[in-house]
Amino acid sequence: MKKIIRFILGIVLLVLIAYLVVITLPKAKIDNAEVDYVIGATELYEQYEADEQKANASYLGKIIEVQGKIQMIEEDQAGATVIILNCDDGFGGVMCTLAEGSKARLFEVNQDITIIGLCTGKLMDVVLNKCVVVYG
Amino acid sequence: MRISLFILFFHLTFTLCAQEFYTRTAHVHVKSDNRIKSIEADNYQVIAFLSLESGDIRFEGLLRSFEFRLGALDRVYNSRNIDISEYPSILFEGKAINIDEFDLNSSKTQTLRVKGNLFIWDEKRVTEVDVNVIVRPGNILDVVSAFNMRIEEQSVDKLNQLMRDRLPKSININTSKLGVSRDIEVDVKMKMGLKNW
Numbered sequence: 001m002k003k004i005i006r007f008i009l010g011i012v013l014l015v016l017i018a019y020l021v022v023i024t025l026p027k028a029k030i031d032n033a034e035v036d037y038v039i040g041a042t043e044l045y046e047q048y049e050a051d052e053q054k055a056n057a058s059y060l061g062k063i064i065e066v067q068g069k070i071q072m073i074e075e076d077q078a079g080a081t082v083i084i085l086n087c088d089d090g091f092g093g094v095m096c097t098l099a100e101g102s103k104a105r106l107f108e109v110n111q112d113i114t115i116i117g118l119c120t121g122k123l124m125d126v127v128l129n130k131c132v133v134v135y136g
Numbered sequence: 137m138r139i140s141l142f143i144l145f146f147h148l149t150f151t152l153c154a155q156e157f158y159t160r161t162a163h164v165h166v167k168s169d170n171r172i173k174s175i176e177a178d179n180y181q182v183i184a185f186l187s188l189e190s191g192d193i194r195f196e197g198l199l200r201s202f203e204f205r206l207g208a209l210d211r212v213y214n215s216r217n218i219d220i221s222e223y224p225s226i227l228f229e230g231k232a233i234n235i236d237e238f239d240l241n242s243s244k245t246q247t248l249r250v251k252g253n254l255f256i257w258d259e260k261r262v263t264e265v266d267v268n269v270i271v272r273p274g275n276i277l278d279v280v281s282a283f284n285m286r287i288e289e290q291s292v293d294k295l296n297q298l299m300r301d302r303l304p305k306s307i308n309i310n311t312s313k314l315g316v317s318r319d320i321e322v323d324v325k326m327k328m329g330l331k332n333w
Binding site for chain 2: 021022023024025026027028056057060061074075076077078080082084095097118119120121122123124125127129
């Protein structure tokens, strides 16, 4: 009887540990992930403008290192820094939202910058998420 | 004469532009309940437009930009096995039917009645909701709304089929066993500025 109780308690403990691991597992980050593509902001934007479906097939869900000049700096509703890279288009650019926990830094418009981020597709801008600044 | 025409053109252009508001950093929060733990996800990269001229309101966010609050789910969602290329975004397109009553000079909370279509995945719903708007100094609009979307029975069947396809045959679970609610709550918050192009 004791063995059965120990067995059941063991199972309950395992389930509890598994539940706690699942609940406390941090969100996906791209800090140490391998970069899939290295590309300029203007070229990335132009590829999306030319053929969004084709560009999505290449870049959607992929980690991209993108270089460009800062056109605009904003803050989103979670307080994260959002950097728009200039693509000489007038309307759109490449929007990069810096990852949660990124160090607060001062950026300037027209500053050259290199950012790694997860490509999530295109709205008005090509959108990169969970971004990390590697140069600038 | 030419100068007068130029001033008139400039004035008209400015007036028309002044009626259009937009943001590229609106926030959409999605929540669905189940027996184990509520599934919640946020997207802070949502583009939104509101025209005070026509009452047109539109927001669109990419599905890949959603971040799940539960880390484990976020990791699964960000894995490359999830294919969302067929329906890459969540979209709402509608019209404020009482836009004529909106006063840009009032600092009180104003309610717009918005009617339109909400698209999530391959689901489309005709939706009518109240949208609360506060005009902040500097012509900034704080816009808040909450949608509710009930998943149709045939879509639950599709989801169960997807789980049967993806999970090992020995794991016999479906959405009803998990206690997944058919109601999806969609909360939207936008801080919109004047569209200046």
